[in-house]
Amino acid sequence: PYPHRTPIPYTPLCLAKAVKNPTEVEGMKRAHIKDAVALCELFAWLEKEIPKGTVTEISAADKAEELRSQQKDFVGLSFPTISGVGPNAAIIHYGPLPETNRTLTVNEVYLIDSGAQYIDGTTDVTRTVHFGTPSAYEKECFTYVLKGHIAVSAAIFPNGTKGHLLDSFARAALWESGLDYLHGTGHGVGCFLNVHEGPCGISYKTFADEPLEAGMIVSDEPGYYEEGAFGIRVENVVLVVPAKPKYNYRNRGSLTFEPLTLVPIQVKMMNTELLTQKE
Numbered sequence: 001p002y003p004h005r006t007p008i009p010y011t012p013l014c015l016a017k018a019v020k021n022p023t024e025v026e027g028m029k030r031a032h033i034k035d036a037v038a039l040c041e042l043f044a045w046l047e048k049e050i051p052k053g054t055v056t057e058i059s060a061a062d063k064a065e066e067l068r069s070q071q072k073d074f075v076g077l078s079f080p081t082i083s084g085v086g087p088n089a090a091i092i093h094y095g096p097l098p099e100t101n102r103t104l105t106v107n108e109v110y111l112i113d114s115g116a117q118y119i120d121g122t123t124d125v126t127r128t129v130h131f132g133t134p135s136a137y138e139k140e141c142f143t144y145v146l147k148g149h150i151a152v153s154a155a156i157f158p159n160g161t162k163g164h165l166l167d168s169f170a171r172a173a174l175w176e177s178g179l180d181y182l183h184g185t186g187h188g189v190g191c192f193l194n195v196h197e198g199p200c201g202i203s204y205k206t207f208a209d210e211p212l213e214a215g216m217i218v219s220d221e222p223g224y225y226e227e228g229a230f231g232i233r234v235e236n237v238v239l240v241v242p243a244k245p246k247y248n249y250r251n252r253g254s255l256t257f258e259p260l261t262l263v264p265i266q267v268k269m270m271n272t273e274l275l276t277q278k279e
Contacts, residue, residue, distance in 0.1 A: 010199045010210075017190070018200055019215040024121075024191040025239065028217060028260055031121025032237065034071040036262035038116075041067045043129065046104070050131045055104045057083040057096035060112065068116045078115035078122050078195040085110045089128070089231030092183055092223070106132030109230040109269075115195055124195050124219055126235035129266045140177075141224045142232050142269040147173035148222040149234045150279050152185065152202065152257070156243045159253040160211045163202040163218065170202070170222040179224055186219040189237050212255060216240040220257070236261035 020028065042064050049055045061081040068074055084094040086108035096102075104110055110131070115124035128142060148170035155169055163186065168175075170185040184203030187196045199210040200218055212218070221235030236259045243256035 014199055015210060017193070018188055018197065018210070019213060020191055020217055020239075021215070025215065027120030028122070028191055028237075028239070031116075031118040031123055032260045032262055034074075034118060035068065035116055035123040035125065038067040038071055039064070039114075039125065039127070039263045042112075043127075046110075046129075047131060050104045051106060053103060053105070056101050057085055057088065057104070058098070058101050060104060060110075061096065061114070064112065064114050071116075071118065073119035075117040075119060075192075078117050078124060082111070082113035082126075084112075084231060086230060087228045090225040090227050090229060091231070092225060094231075104131070106130075109134065109138055109232065111231050111233060113233060113235065117192060119192060122190055122192055122195055123261070124189055124235065124237055125261050125263050126221055126223075126233040127263055127265065128232045128234065128269060130269055134269055136271070138230060138232075139269055139271040140274065141179065141226070141230075142234075143271045143274045144173040144177060144179060145222050145224050145232050145234055146265065146270060147275065147279060148185075149220055149236070152220045152222070153236065153238055153259060154256070154278075156245055156254050156256045157212075158249070159213070159255060161255070162211050163200055163209050164204070166202050167204045170220070171204075174222070174224060181223045181225060183223070185222055189217045189219055191217070212240050214240050214242050214255060217260070218257075234265060 061083040085104050089111035111128045113126040151169040167185050186202035188200045190197040201209050220238050223233035225231045238257035241258045243254040
């Protein structure tokens with residue numbers, strides 16, 4: 001009877017979908033190689049065209065789609081492209097419209113969060129770049145975000161760990177400077193399915209996430225947003241894989257992440273003095 005039914009946040013099939021099999025993992029790796037090629041071509045094009053003053057947020061997003069469409073087994077975008085320059089980049093889920101469309105210049109930070117569906121996999125990547133000379137403050141904020149991104153990506157944690165326990169790894173460098181961001185750090189990513197999928201994730205919010213396990217694929221995307229000025233986000237898609245630390249407490253095993261995204265991160269935006277040797 002209905003009064004005795006127990007609601008569950010997901011079905012057993014949901015968990016089976018979240019843990020990718022070897023064929024799906026290989027497909028996702030191929031998809032991210034193709035995606036990286038397209039985005040490297042995009043940034044090379046932007047570097048050449050932006051000084052002419054003819055590139056807008058919309059035309060940059062269109063160019064990204066055009067270059068991706070030239071890759072084998074491209075089907076379409078995995079979500080509408082977030083393409084924002086200057087103050088528009090500070091709007092977390094910004095989508096350029098004709099009435100908000102700004103021209104990219106060599107004087108402002110540019111953020112592009114985009115992804116594609118290929119027959120063999122799904123991508124989701126954010127890069128924040130500057131085609132001129134970033135300010136010291138922009139570089140400082142970017143580096144704090146990058147430190148958080150690296151902290152999550154390099155984390156080693158016990159089997160059975162839920163994603164929300166890793167969220168503070170991404171925020172620690174920002175917190176130490178009194179900064180933060182108001183969105184989750186990561187979400188599950190499907191294989192030629194939804195770019196946002198459950199039941200795993202990395203977030204400061206408490207939700208019914210399943211423990212991370214080998215074969216799951218999630219995003220790692222900390223950020224920082226200065227309203228009216230600039231926005232920063234660094235996002236890779238990462239695969240949960242077994243880790244082999246020095247010890248194995250109670251034989252429970254450990255996990256870590258393997259980056260699938262292969263798009264370079266702009267060194268110009270970094271203040272390397274804020275990075276440790278390991279970072």
